[in-house]
Amino acid sequence: MTILNTTxxxxxxxxxxxxxxxxxxxxxxxxxSGLAESLGVSRQSVNELLRERRAVSPEMALRLARLFGNSPEFWLNAQRSVDLWNAAKLVKEEVDRIKPLHAA
Incomplete structure (x- = not known):
């Protein structure tokens, strides 16, 4: 049995x-500052990320994963969720006008 998550x-x-x-x-x-130094990036990059004004890039995901012992996918999936949420809110009306296709 499959339960669809459509909401x-x-x-x-x-x-x-x-x-x-x-x-x-x-x-x-x-x-x-300590995080920036540990990652080998600028304090500005870290501050922008911490203030949620910068997205996690694949490069940053690799750095964070190495530092904290988790996976780059953890960081990229978290960013992807935020990006999809923001995009869905931005183009909701346009997407709602698209009529789904059904296979013959």
Whole structure:
């Protein structure tokens, strides 16, 4: 038996920057500067990510995964969820006008 998930997510997904800010930094005792240094990136990049003004790139996902011992997919999937949510809100009316096709 298959149960279709057609309703979608009802709340905005958590941005990877919030995950870092609220969960990872306190657990590892890191500051934004310490995270930037550990990742080998600028403080500005990290600050923009933590303030949810920058998306996680594949390169950043690889760096974060290496540092925290998880997978790059974890970070990219979190970002993908936010991106899809934002896109769905932006083009909802246009997408709603598309009539689904049915196989003959």
């Amino acid at each position: 979608g997510m009802q709340r905005k997904p958590t941005h990877p920057g919030e995950i870092l800010r609220e969960d990872f930094l306190p657990d590892y005792g890191l500051t934004a």
